[in-house]
Amino acid sequence: MNKIISLLVLLASYAFSQTGLEIAKQIDEKQKPKDMKADLTMVLTNKKGKTRTSTIRSISKDDSKKQIIWFLAPADDKGVAFLKIEHDGEDDEMRLWLPAFNKVRRISSKQKADSFMGSDMSYEDMTSRELEEYTYSLKENQTIDDIEYYLLESVPNADLDSEYSKHLSWVSKTDLLVTKEESYDNAGRLLKTKAMIFNKLKGYDVPIEMFVKNVQKNHSTKLTFDNLELDSNVEDALFQEKNLKRLPR
Numbered sequence: 001m002n003k004i005i006s007l008l009v010l011l012a013s014y015a016f017s018q019t020g021l022e023i024a025k026q027i028d029e030k031q032k033p034k035d036m037k038a039d040l041t042m043v044l045t046n047k048k049g050k051t052r053t054s055t056i057r058s059i060s061k062d063d064s065k066k067q068i069i070w071f072l073a074p075a076d077d078k079g080v081a082f083l084k085i086e087h088d089g090e091d092d093e094m095r096l097w098l099p100a101f102n103k104v105r106r107i108s109s110k111q112k113a114d115s116f117m118g119s120d121m122s123y124e125d126m127t128s129r130e131l132e133e134y135t136y137s138l139k140e141n142q143t144i145d146d147i148e149y150y151l152l153e154s155v156p157n158a159d160l161d162s163e164y165s166k167h168l169s170w171v172s173k174t175d176l177l178v179t180k181e182e183s184y185d186n187a188g189r190l191l192k193t194k195a196m197i198f199n200k201l202k203g204y205d206v207p208i209e210m211f212v213k214n215v216q217k218n219h220s221t222k223l224t225f226d227n228l229e230l231d232s233n234v235e236d237a238l239f240q241e242k243n244l245k246r247l248p249r
Contacts, residue, residue, distance in 0.1 A: 020136030023150050027176050028131055033204050035061040035234035039227045044119060047218035054117070057248045059234055065128060066239045070247055071117070076100075080117070081244040084126060092127055097244035104241060113163035120192060120212040120221040124163055133160050139168070148173045164191070177205055190215055202230050 040056040054077060060067040065086040071077040079099040086092045094107035107114075112124040139151040150171040156162040165188055170180035177198055185191040197209040206228060213220040 018138070020138045020152055020154075021131075023138065023152055023171060023176075024131060024134070024136045024154070027171065027178065030176055031204065032063050033202070033206070033230040035059070035230070035232060036064075036206070037227075037229040037232060037234070038225045041224045041226070042119065043222045043224075045220045045222075052118070059238060059248075061234050061236070061239070063128065066236070067126075068239055068243060070244075072247070077117070079245075079247060082116070082126075083239060083241060083244055085239055086127055088130075094123055094126075095241055095244065097241075099245070104244065109161060112161075120214045120217075120219055122163060125212075129154065133157055141173075142170065144170070149179075162186075175205060185216075201228060204230060206230070 037059050038057075040058055042054045042056055044052045044054075053074070054071055055073040057070045057072060058067065059069075067082075067084045069082040071080040079097070081097040083095045083097075084092065091109050096105040096107060097103075098105060107123050112127075113122050115121070116123055116126055134154045134156055137153045137155075139153055142149045142151055150173060152169045152171050154167045154169065156164065156166075163185065165184045165186045167184070168182045169178045171178055177196070179196050179198070181194040181196075182190055183192040183194070191214065193213050193215060195211045196207055198205045199208045200206075206225070208225050208228075210223040211220065212223075
């Protein structure tokens with residue numbers, strides 16, 4: 001009995017002593033699908049309560065480091081497409097196909113704070129956060145609706161050009177899912193909140209809903225994920241500029 005108690009104390013001590021970086025690494029190392037296809041519904045709501053709904057087809061690979069998105073509706077956005085390819089140690093490639101202008105717009109690193117298609121997600125929000133580009137710390141743990149969370153603070157390194165000064169993430173202790181997040185601007189004011197709902201599919205935790213609100217503009221974006229397909233052997237050749245102009249069947 002004493003050995004069991006000692007083991008439990010040791011495990012509890014280990015859990016308490018984990019650092020923010022260790023938690024961030026565990027999140028990063030969670031098993032993820034090799035690729036994912038999804039039909040998205042995006043609803044934008046402005047401060048007057050007026051909404052705009054878009055339907056989108058998304059295909060991603062390598063933990064979304066490669067992603068291509070086509071807008072299928074409404075009619076004035078149909079055909080608009082976005083391509084993202086993230087690189088280690090160099091600038092990411094981001095391109096937006098605008099059929100009304102017959103033009104591919106390249107998104108530079110200086111434009112990463114710009115809104116993506118009028119939503120509350122910036123181009124920076126569309127890219128991954130690299131572990132080594134942030135400093136992590138754990139704040140006081142919280143319990144919400146009987147679920148225990150790590151409160152993880154992520155601060156971008158001084159040499160990282162970011163629209164944010166920090167992120168606070170609520171990470172469930174049981175499955176290491178970030179279900180809530182607050183992002184602060186460079187003046188230290190709360191800028192955006194995010195809530196995520198996940199579902200288990202083929203053994204993976206995959207998103208089925210995301211709600212982002214820009215609290216400074218009182219504007220929100222809700223994304224719903226449908227018809228999810230995982231590990232369907234998406235080819236790297238799909239992620240090319242020429243494919244932006246080819247609407248999926």
